[in-house]
Amino acid sequence: xxxxxxxxxxxxxxxxxxxxxxxQALRELLRGYVLGQIGTLRQTVxxxxxxYGMTFERFAExxxxxxxxxxSETFTPEQRVxxxxxxxxxxxxxxxxxxxxxxxxxxxxxxxxxxxx
Numbered sequence: 001x002x003x004x005x006x007x008x009x010x011x012x013x014x015x016x017x018x019x020x021x022x023x024q025a026l027r028e029l030l031r032g033y034v035l036g037q038i039g040t041l042r043q044t045v046x047x048x049x050x051x052y053g054m055t056f057e058r059f060a061e062x063x064x065x066x067x068x069x070x071x072s073e074t075f076t077p078e079q080r081v082x083x084x085x086x087x088x089x090x091x092x093x094x095x096x097x098x099x100x101x102x103x104x105x106x107x108x109x110x111x112x113x114x115x116x117x
Contacts, residue, residue: 027114034111041104048097056097063090 001009010025019025045056052059066087070080 027117031111031114034107034114037107038104038111041100041107044100045097045104048093048100051093056101059094059097063087063094066090 007022010019010022013019013025014022019028048059049055052062054062066083069075070084070087075083
């Protein structure tokens, strides 16, 4: 979207009485966007917490424990393959969960900045 298009959209919202000023429009639109991002990321974090029944920190410990089992001599080669696949899937979830946590913290910080301005 070009700056001209943005200005036209905001002007249209002001003309319709949705917002009184350009500053109010931009602040409210930004606030809504930030809150939407926070909501989406919270859903992602909650989904992982429910799936695994634990916090991210506990899941990271659990995953380290499971990974260390791969070197154990107590498993057959076939069992090691199955465990390895499971650990790989869990590592993918760990990475997505970690990213969601970090992004959530970032958006929460931005929310505080937007609220303060």
